Amino acid sequence: MGESGIGARVQRVEDRRFITGKGNYTDDINRPGQLHAHFVRSPHAHARIRSVGIAEAQAAPGVVAVYTGNDLRKFVPTSDDLEESPIGDLICGWLIHSKNGEPMKAGSHPAIARDTVRHVGDQVAVVIAETKRQARDAAELVEVDYEVLDAVADPLKARASGAPQVHDVATGNLVYEWELGDKAKTDEAFRNAHHVTKLNIVNNRLVPNAMEPRAAIGDYDPGTGVFTLYVTSQNPHVARLVLSAFVGIAPENKLRVIAPDVGGGFGSKIFIYAEEVVCLWAARRLARPVKWNADRSEAFLTDAHGRDHVTDAELAMDEKGKILGLRVHTTANMGAYLSTFASAVPTYLYATLLSGQYDIPAIHAEVDAVYTHTAPVDAYRGAGRPEATFVVERLVEVAAREMGIDPASFRKRNFVKKFPHQTPVIMSYDIGDYAASLNKALELIDYKGVGKRKREALKRGKLLGVGLSAYIEACGIAPSKAVGSLGAGVGLWESAEVRVNPVGTVEVLTGSHSHGQGHETTFAQLVCDRLGIPLDQVSIVHGDTDKVQFGMGTYGSRSGAVGMSAISKALDKVVAKAKKVASHLLEAAEADIEFKDGKFTVAGTDKSLDWSAVSLGAYVAHGFPSDEIEPGLKEGAFYDPVNFTFPAGCHVCECEIDLETGKTEVVNWVAVDDFGVIINPMIVEGQVHGGIAQGVGQALLEGCVYDEAGQLVTGSFNDYAMPRADDLPNFQVDVTVTPCPSNPLGIKGCGEAGAIAAPAALVNAITDALGHEDITMPATPQRVWRALQKSKMPAAAE
Template sequence: MGVEGIGASVVRKEDRRFITGKGRYVDDIKMLGMTYAHFVRSPHAHAKVKGIDSTEAMKMPGVIAVLTGQQIVDDKVGNLICGWAISSKDGSPMKMGAWPAMAPETVRFVGQAVAVVIAETKNLAKDAAEAVVVTYEELPAVPDIKAAIKPGAAQLHPEAPGNVVYDWHIGDEAAVKDAFSKAANVVTLELTNNRLVPNAMEPRAAIAHYEAAEEHYTLYTTSQNPHVARLVLSAFYNIAPENKLRVIAPDVGGGFGSKIYVYPEEMVALWASKKVDRPVKWTGDRSEAFLTDAHGRDHVSKAEMAFDKDNKILGLRVKTHANFGAYMSLFSSAVPTYLYATLLSGQYIIPAIYAEVMGVYTNTTPVDAYRGAGRPEASYLIERMMETAARQLKVDPAELRRRNFITQFPYQTPVIMAYDVGDFNASIDSAMKAIDYAGFPARKAKAKADGKLRGIGLSCYIEACGIAPSKAVGSLGAGVGLWESAEIRVNPVGTIEVLTGSHSHGQGHETTFCQIIAERLGVPISQVSIVHGDTDKVQFGMGTYGSRSLAVGGTAIVKAMEKVEAKAKKIAAHALEASESDIVIENGEFKVTGTDKSIALPMVALAAYTAHNLPDGMEPGLKETAFYDPTNFTFPAGAYICELEVDPGTGKTTFVNFVAADDFGRLINPMIVEGQVHGGLAQGIGQALLEGAVYDENAQLVTASFMDYTMPRADDLPSFKLSHTTTLCPGNPLGVKGCGEAGAIGASAAVINAITDAIGNNKLEMPATPDRVWHAIHG
């Protein structure tokens, strides 16, 4: 490894602009003649739109236009799509209602847009939006899963009778029945996976610019995947053909899934920009984010696990209801199915699994992938189940897990996934050592003497990242391929540009990807630039989500690099009058092995572009492209252990220690990897202790700002103790697995297991607020 190569904790190249206030986010951009959009949104969860009167609004100062849902439908802008088709048990396709960008007839969640005001300033647009008079006829609203499936419940969409989108299943029902019939013990668990609001710190924003002379649109947007946005806007929403639509995602202030999707606001901004023939900017405020950013999770599940007399798992049966909100968001259908139920085997040998998932509509904000997406739900269920079982079976929870760990790889689970590699004993060993598991009983006794309730909780998670291969996901209903592309341009003076379809919104690609190049060529990372986030610059890409950027995007870079090296070696061999097979690359030099003859990379690059002396028949230039489609998912896994104390007087939880032992395969930049884990843990702990989106009986969002929705603060969290165990991923040349979501997937169960251990009551839902914990202690 070089000082800047693979395995080096290089400080980030992108940081200088952020720490000096020079980052360039969408809202920082101004265009000549720019106008401002503000949406008129429904205050009702479910209502008919009887009329929209914009007469007064149009008279107000600075107002350019008031545009409505009916107009966007009349102009044939397409309805929002869901890109993953799921079929029910009976083979019928999922039942989807139409989702227009602004509601022409019916609003189905609080905050759904019915009209937009375009004005000269943001304040004037807001002023005028209040003057738009919308007449509603209120309808009964469905606030949650329970209400949605109740007989006689209000119906959201005529296409989905009973509010059911699909009733899906996976696994072998008969085999599970058989397993339970042989069980010595059965453990049951009912739990709720709470609804979350992603809350990336940068609210969503868009600037749309239509240039009539070219019939061309430019969209600056807060996106995790600008190419996917362009594809969808072009192919499904009829905004413009791809060659007439440029999508740019500049610096993006966090995503966590919520910025994967194309939202109504971007569509409207593009459409309105042509209507008013001026650039249109929309910047969401936090209140709009709470109402319109896709929420995460929201499951209610019942699980049963069968054990034999030796405490080996025989089978698992799960029934889950998933809340989709009022409309099917872009990837929503896949989250509680292929991203959830396929991980229900956890780290364990479970011979038989059967899971049923019913997805339902409610009059709430659409729900889609949020950091972890399905996998936290699976992990939380399995890991609470293991802890519950250990207590019921009266065995040590670590011991019960070890008894059932998968130890032979590859391992085919009964729910599609084929785990390629792992060492679950190594992770749990590392975590137990870090927290001094053996010393816990003594610490608990001491805490008790001080009037505190101390608990310890484990969570051994596994996840599937880099969703692939495209052929497989296509067969499961995905509407897109899940590969990645890279282009490497070695410029005539030897500097290098790497164009990637991955998008960095905090993950540090501008550094990590450079390190891959530095490792191979031995050039300093200052000589390498990463180009991303612009459909005019990068040919195509699938973007960043599902911890896929390094395993898929990074591998595409390696593949392109191999092509660059192959050509460069030919040029070097020709220049040095040596055999191509004798050329080795060291510290930016192409050397003839065993001699002192060498030629530096810039000279090779210059030769490629001057083309004065290239091998016969070789094309000039040194630029290569690769598209990489993985052969399998990757399977990061690990063990988390949380030790905490509960104050019996207030129910307040205080962390004593939180240890995380992860196996991400090879680490390119350990500092960045650890940062990803910290952030994931904070979101997992946030879900366990603090965060929860709550709707009232009228489907009004109660937690609609940071005043009510508890975001994790610095004093809510501990410092984390991290360690790594390593099994290299055999599926990609880097041996990497992905690290972006692990913390969010594994942390919640560890926290809840620790609290329930401390208080001696297993009946506790997330978020475990002091109020809930206090009631769980005192009844």
């Protein structure tokens, strides 16, 4: 099916509901008899709760209940016995061990604080009322008596002796002290180095800010004992698993989680949050549905943030600019609690990518994860890989400049050229052609013309700079065996079920979840391609644990490589079964049945049946040899990847700095990515655009700032600069293709590439323009203006 199969620019089938206002987001859902929750949140970064006075709030108009953290301990929703037996706290699902072998120190993470609040916005109580306004009005009547304690927001200060302690269990606020790679070998490489490049890098904290704020509705049916949670989630099954097995809300067979249309995630909606727990718990207790939706202000305070690393990094080279070794020490700010997958981000999603696209013989990375009195930090678009890419791509750029080698040549000299390639940091790169994407990118940006453009820009009062970023990521997360050995609490396979209806239309149930990625289109394209049926005869079903048996959800650019591979496997089984049915209907040997373009034919004859006839035949089932063919046409599959996938490519940014104001304008952007096989180029390009925008945001605009007392300074769009249309250029997006050998479709994944590649490209461009390396992200006009004072100005061209 050329028009709607693999590789076609098919318009999205989900768009009609979104462009007509018929989307169905969590806050659009209302349940009969529904109540509304409003959370009382801590105004302090660190305080002991002496008491919570709820009497006045309880008496306020419309209020049904007010609960505190201790109430959560005293009640098991699934039990008829209301004796003391606490429901569990929130968990972190990835166990990291320190280099001394000790398991990470995870402090308790209650859904509502019991005795101590640990960041501004921490839940202290919940007010549940008939209307949203009544709940909010009454929340102001809750009287909390705080004993305010000293707080620490800066991860380096949190490690200093005498720093305020976030959790008693984590002495010195240290969650873990982890390492990867060969220290002795790396030290040796540095001893033999001709040149060493050193950088101190701050990877700024970001607020994900999906445009749809988080929301949840807890519902409970006393007749069946079934809980239903409607929630803004990227992975409803993982939410159900955690809420059942760890929080203890209900056994899985009594808990249904529905993630309807979700307005963007970028990682922030992977995690299981306190508000969801409370809405479910309260729904049972009050026997009425309980709804909560976050204000943007609450999102700033309580959504898991991203990045926030402080890194010292060194790169060792021989006299020809060949890289000998890399040494990295990173302090990662985890915030006040370990969010669901937080521990994996600065370790296995970060240090394992420190080899970049380069053949580096020795790498040693140390990561200290640190508690602070700030919102939890977890995966945000790219998750660890943007941080790794920023370290590597800043280092190689600076190393090249210091050694007087053209940065593009320096990169080419050090690229991995033979595959498979085992890096010193776990990963085994399966395939790629890094020079191909770099060369194409240089051509598209007109790299040779840079000098001329610099001179022209200077005449206009602008400093022009060009920066490269040759990134690699590990996606298709992930082989269950591999992640299991590294501490993951779950396997990271994906599931799919293909249900063929008697008339030949198809429903595909997938454990992936679409919240902007367009799965309803791309997944259907695969089905069209394989079964030869039109797009409108395929429906993709996702986001409901009652419909889809199990799934691991969408993050880490995994839905194409892993989710679609599961669908592909299920389709193989469906086709095999259909061939059996066809052989019976066509009275031919199964081995003689060929299936192509939606038609079953008997080899060497003109006997054929189309897809719908065989589908119908499968359900009519008249005269099937019952020991050989079961009626029906429905198959499921679980796909467990055999390796990570390794999307890679090269982004080049050209920027101009206004000499008078320090304002940086991105004037051109080239992205040449290798995502392997592409299902829908239109959607892939859209993913790249959005990723770059977030990367430009990190590099130029966005920075989440806490003050010394742990107050969030950038608590709204007034102070947290989001990329707007006029902050960005048009992007030139192109690809090179090396099909991924480790999955049946050859897909590598594309969702995070832009966010991973972009910050280094832009900062390399700015520092190229400035002529020195002294700038930190976000490179705001003020920072660039200050940096300009240290620049030696090139002479204006005549």
